[in-house]
Structure formats: structure tokens, C-alpha cells
Amino acid sequence: MSRQIVLDTETTGLSAENGDRVIELGCVELFNRKLTGNDLHIYFNPERESHEDALKVHGLTTDFLRDKPKFGTLANDIVEYLRDAELIIHNAAFDVGFLNKEFERAGLPPLRTFVSEVTDTLAMAKQVYPGxxxxxxxxxDRFGVDRSNRTFHGAKLDAQLLADVYINLTRGQDALLIDVAAAEPVQGTAVVSVDLSQFELPVIMAAEHELTAHEAVLAQLDKSSGGRTLFRENG
Incomplete structure (x- = not known):
């Protein structure tokens, strides 16, 4: 059984080290790759203004965030929600860096000490779709995931989109775990075992003209590669 949390944040800017803060946390829970509905969505009062460029991205104004809780007051609850889960994050270094800084301010240890793993879907996508x-x-767009409601970047909406992307990005992996030998036949079908030892299987040798044509192909490969082909080396 596998519990995964697809996570995204919105922040006041790009640098946690220079004092930027988390202003929104969105989490979508998957259990055995299925949505559970046990999600988490919180806005925070960052006690500072958002940079102009960041505000254009998330649209969360200081007035809107003024009455929201401070991260530190909910930090322990967030830790317990995330505990022992695998986190699925796009460009994980960014979100993890910000969350670790918030946990540090709250006197708590970094993420990796209480979650099982952090999976970066950006790194995964670069491997699958290089360049x-x-x-x-x-x-x-590549997977046909509907993002028509995405006027601004929002942590909860982006986590929902990423959950869909992650399922598509990893589709087929479970098939690798199927034990074919243990699979049972479909009801109503018969499985017939045939003993091939009762048959005398003929050995068909290549004809002379086929050997000549094959040698001509190898000679052309030798010329193209500037040396002997692997077939000649290993044959």
C-alpha cells in the first residue's frame, strides 16, 4: 500500500533564504494511485508583501492574506499530515527549500526527516521527454489534462493538475509488477499444454545464394563503419 501526497506551494517571491515566505499550501492525497479526497489546502499570512512579479503569478494580495493563520501555528499539523508519505512535487527543490525554511522557523526538522521520499516530476519528465x-x-497539454480554469497559479489547483500529470507520466509502471506465471486463466477459456518433444523440428540451412547476399551486406557494413562488424567479431 502506498500513500502519496502531490504538493505545491505559492510564495511571496523566489528566495526563501532572503526572507520570502510560503503563502499557500496545496496537497492532494493518493492511495495506491487513487484520489482519496483527504486533501489539504491552507493560505498563510506571510507578514510581508509579495514581490510584484510573484503577485502577477498567484494573485494573492496582502489584504486577502491578512487574516490568514501564520505558518508556524499550523506547522505541527502539516508535519503530521505529510508524515511517512511520498511527496510528488514539480521542481521539488523550490518547494522543499521553502517548506524547510518555514519548518526551521517553527523549530521543526526538515521535510526529509519525516516523509518517506520526495519525487520530482520535473526530473522525471526531463528523462522521458529530453529536450x-x-x-x-x-x-x-501533452497529456490532455484540462487546465482551462487556471487563470492564476494556485497551490491546490496546481496540485490537482500535477496529480493527473503524474498518473499519466507513470502510467504502465504497475504492469511491470504483474506476475504472469501466477495469472489465472479467464473463466470460460481452456489452457492447453503441448509437449513439443513429440515433434521433429526441421533445421533449414541457408542456400548458397542467400549466404552470398548476406556476405555482401556484411561487407557493406564493414565499409560504412570503417572496420569489422560486431557480427563478424562475435560470430
Whole structure:
């Protein structure tokens, strides 16, 4: 059984080390790759203004955030929600860096001490689609995930989109775990075992003209590769 949390944050800017803060946390829970509905969505009062460029991205104004709780007051609850889960994050270094700084301010240890694993879907996508755009928007378009409601970046909405992208990005992996030998036949079908030892299987040798044609192909490969082919080396 596998519990995964697809996570995203919105922040006042780009640098946790220079005092930028988390202003929104969105989490979507998956259990055995299925949505559970046990999600988490919190806005925070960062006690500072958002940078102008960041505000254009998330649209969360100081007035809207003024009456929201401070991160430190809910930090322990967040730790317990995330505990022992695998976190699925797009560009994980960014979100993990910000969350670790918030936990540090609250006197708590970093994420990796209480979650089982952090999986970066950006790194995964770069391996699967090298040289292509692998932003969340680009992956949504690639997999046909509807993002028509995404006017601003929002942590909860982005986590929901990422959950869909992650399932598509890893689709088929479970098939590798199927034990074919243990699979049972479909009801109503018969499985017939045939003993091939009762048959005398013929050995068909290549004809002379086929050997000549094969040798001509190998000679051409030798010429193209500038040396002997692997077939000649290993044959």
C-alpha cells in the first residue's frame, strides 16, 4: 500500500533564504494511485508583501492574506499530515527549500526527516521527454489534462493538475509488477499444454545464394563503419 501526497506551494517571491515566505499550501492525497479526497489546502499570512512579479503569478494580495493563520501555528499539523508519505512535487527543490525554511522557523526538522521520499516530476519528465518543454502547463497539454480554469497559479489547483500529470507520466509502471506465471486463466477459456518433444523440428540451412547476399551486406557494413562488424567479431 502506498500513500502519496502531490504538493505545491505559492510564495511571496523566489528566495526563501532572503526572507520570502510560503503563502499557500496545496496537497492532494493518493492511495495506491487513487484520489482519496483527504486533501489539504491552507493560505498563510506571510507578514510581508509579495514581490510584484510573484503577485502577477498567484494573485494573492496582502489584504486577502491578512487574516490568514501564520505558518508556524499550523506547522505541527502539516508535519503530521505529510508524515511517512511520498511527496510528488514539480521542481521539488523550490518547494522543499521553502517548506524547510518555514519548518526551521517553527523549530521543526526538515521535510526529509519525516516523509518517506520526495519525487520530482520535473526530473522525471526531463528523462522521458529530453529536450522538450516540461513545465506543468506543457505536460498538461501533452497529456490532455484540462487546465482551462487556471487563470492564476494556485497551490491546490496546481496540485490537482500535477496529480493527473503524474498518473499519466507513470502510467504502465504497475504492469511491470504483474506476475504472469501466477495469472489465472479467464473463466470460460481452456489452457492447453503441448509437449513439443513429440515433434521433429526441421533445421533449414541457408542456400548458397542467400549466404552470398548476406556476405555482401556484411561487407557493406564493414565499409560504412570503417572496420569489422560486431557480427563478424562475435560470430
Amino acid at each position: 522538450k518543454r516540461n513545465s506543468l502547463d506543457a505536460l498538461c
